[in-house]
Amino acid sequence: MTAQQGSVSGASIVVVESSALVSLQITPASASVAQQTEAQFRAIGTFADGSTQDLTQSAEWTSSPASIATVSDIVGSKGLATGIIPGSATITTFFAGEVGTASLTVTGATLTSLTITPIDPSIPLGNSQRFTATGSFSDGTTENLTNQATWKSSSVNVATIGVNGLANTVATGTTTITASMNGVSGVSGNTVLTVF
Numbered sequence: 001m002t003a004q005q006g007s008v009s010g011a012s013i014v015v016v017e018s019s020a021l022v023s024l025q026i027t028p029a030s031a032s033v034a035q036q037t038e039a040q041f042r043a044i045g046t047f048a049d050g051s052t053q054d055l056t057q058s059a060e061w062t063s064s065p066a067s068i069a070t071v072s073d074i075v076g077s078k079g080l081a082t083g084i085i086p087g088s089a090t091i092t093t094f095f096a097g098e099v100g101t102a103s104l105t106v107t108g109a110t111l112t113s114l115t116i117t118p119i120d121p122s123i124p125l126g127n128s129q130r131f132t133a134t135g136s137f138s139d140g141t142t143e144n145l146t147n148q149a150t151w152k153s154s155s156v157n158v159a160t161i162g163v164n165g166l167a168n169t170v171a172t173g174t175t176t177i178t179a180s181m182n183g184v185s186g187v188s189g190n191t192v193l194t195v196f
Helices: none
Strands: 003-004 008-011 019-028 032-034 039-040 041-045 050-054 060-064 069-071 080-083 086-096 100-107 111-116 129-130 132-137 142-144 150-153 157-163 166-169 173-179 186-194
Touching: 003 032, 019 100, 032 039, 032 080, 041 086, 060 069, 086 186, 111 142, 111 173, 150 157, 157 173
Parallel strands: 032 100, 111 186
Antiparallel strands: 003 008, 019 041, 039 080, 041 050, 060 086, 069 080, 086 100, 111 132, 129 166, 132 142, 150 173, 157 166, 173 186
């Protein structure tokens, strides 16, 4: 639902309930992330008639202790938890009197490298290419950091790239695509995109 007056608008999530909400669960029930990286949680409601509904953007979210991890309660990014320092935090969601909880473990692992795939792709002018950034950490784990990375194209006259790793072609030529993580100095990955 959207309301607009002049140049000011606002949006809200409308939930249509066919029967009473009987339980609220968070998925995944537990997750582990390295410090300064993120995990997306979702709130799934089960109703008396047996139906389920994704209530992530309608529910309220909190994290305790917030010094270990925070969780977004802003529509559009609700349920997105960020690890702050090593430790364990409880992620809680509330909706229509029901409560769901999940656990988040924040490890002390540090990012050691970023790998972008596909490697050196070639695509026709007018097409787009989605890239993935995979982070390798000091404890041997890996994590998809595509939506957390900062993306850049060395030649925006050849291709531009958005925050989610999607490159759109502009003209024929080559450009270097780079992904980096804010706050992690010296760790980045790159690949060359050829547009023909």
